[in-house]
Amino acid sequence: MKYLGNKNTMEVHDIDNEKKQCQLNEIKEEHKEGFYTLQQAHAAGFDNCHWCIGNSKR
Ligand SMILES: [Zn+2]
Incomplete structure (x- = not known):
């Protein structure tokens, strides 16, 4: 798994480039969705995280 989506915020994070602002450890298990x-x-339907990926469309 390389990317982790948060179904609560509908943002996707780059696990290998995690920033402290991503707060991946704050994402509840039921809100996690992994992607390759x-x-x-x-x-x-996920949008890029501003901190670890950038180029957010929002
Ligand atoms: Zn992030």
């Missing part, structure tokens, strides 16, 4: 590519995450 950003394309998959975008197709599932």
Whole structure:
């Protein structure tokens, strides 16, 4: 797994580039969704995290 989506915020994070602002350890288990590519995450409706990926469309 390379990307972690938060279904609460609908943001996706790059696990290998985690920043403290991502607060990945604050994401509840039931809100986590893992992805292997950003394309998959975008197709599932997730937007990029501003801190670890950037180029957010919001
Ligand atoms: Zn992030």
